[in-house]
Amino acid sequence: MGPILYMLQASPSVRAVLMTANELDVKLELIECNILENEQFQEEFMKMNPAHTIPTLIDDGFIVFESAAIMGYLVNKYGKDDSLYPQDIKKRAVVDQLLHFSTSS
Template identity: 70%
Template sequence: MPHILYGSLASPPTRAVIMTAEELGIKFELKACNLIEGEQFTPEFLRMNPSHTVPTLDDDGFYLFESGAIMTYLVNKYGKDDSLYPKDIKKRATVDQLLNFSTQSFTTCLYVAVS
């Protein structure tokens, strides 16, 4: 069964997951979630992701949300080496720092711009 990524191309976190999957050579089906229409609030979506956010990954019935968690999961599961997510604790901490920075900074800017 292919990976299914629920998201919106207007969402920077969704695009980050797509780029990670492409870098790893992972094939997935992108299911567009129309946030303006409120598709993230449907009972079906809330069963996968009670936080009603995108992106959300369905890996054969294993549901995961939050772009940083999805990206590290994909790299840990499918990465051929540790070039994207190093095993060295200090290098990995730097990657984690940047993952958290981008999530907080860019998403906050997006919400402020839309408000």
């Protein structure tokens, strides 16, 4: 079984993770978590993600949430080269800047 992504298709953060997985050719098992119906507050979900946010990824028992962290994890684990997350610090800084743009005020 591959990585599991708890998600809501309408979420821009989820779509960013899905695009990253697609680019890496990583097949994700998708589990819908309808935040509009407060499914993220169910006890089972809260145990794996106390921040009760989507997207949330489970990969071989390892849980990571927050879209930029998930994308970084997927690229680091499944990337075949550094084209999506370059080793060059200036190029990487540009990627990081874009990854964290949505969290800036």
